[in-house]
Amino acid sequence: MVAMTRKRKHDEEEACKIKTTTLLVPPPTPTTRQSPRLAKKQKLDYAQTALPLATPPDSTYGGDSPEATTTLTLDLPPVKKAFNKRVHWTPPTPIRTQASTTLKRGRKWEIFFGREIKDDCAGVTDELLCDFLENEVTARFPQGSTYTGATGQWSRTLDDGSTVVVKEGTTVVFLVEFEGDDLRKVQSFRDLVAEAARAYKSRFNQDAVLVCEIECLMDFI
Template structure:
């Protein structure tokens, strides 16, 4: 029982921040966040590419001026009402050679939810090895 509790504590401690990863020579440890932004408002596409570009310019780039990658995506997810929906989306990838600013990530998610009437914005954050 104590061993299981210790294992759970170690796993949860790893979620508190990006632990350094063992990188190969020439690589740097860092962190990547992927943010998934749905484009539907209600049952129809309501966030145009121009709307999203304006959102990136106003909300994301000022908080993460090092750069980002934007990828069109097609998602499926189960909403709070239990219905599975297909939805065109945008995936934004942010990388840092240190820990990403969690407060800024939350501000971006909140701004998108408010601006485009979204139920959620998915964020995945992962420690990585990077090389340029």
């Protein structure tokens, strides 16, 4: 009876001892492209992974035979994988556009009508301008025209020979014509533009009327 009691006491003392286990992690296998610096770092990480693990027994016993419950918690450093990533360039998808538009040969005329009148402070009023555009411009160019208001300046020579910069309101009239290869049609249209400019110069006592003729490509789209 005494021998059995001593044996049970010996078993309980052995169960209460803390068992220490060493976790062995196989060393990393070097690769052919591994640099010496990376190999040294992996050896250091391997040395740190050999951790002592304690297995404390459970303090509660049931029955005649004591049982120990072990909880293992292992924190290992994250594994770093070195790899080369190749970036492949993908060309952008071409955008489909409509067929290019073929423009026709044409000409554009610009006529600059100044709104100042010598010895008349009122100048060319809106009523006088509308009447001129109706009877002199629209009558000559029934196919259409465009006009807009602007502010211009020019140099005027006085009687004593000195010059002065004159600023005045201006109305610009735009005219277009498809010419093709018919030069006679171009000359006919050019004469009508000159007639409208001379009519304005004579009616409103202007020093000059500026006319611009521009070759261009155009079409109604």
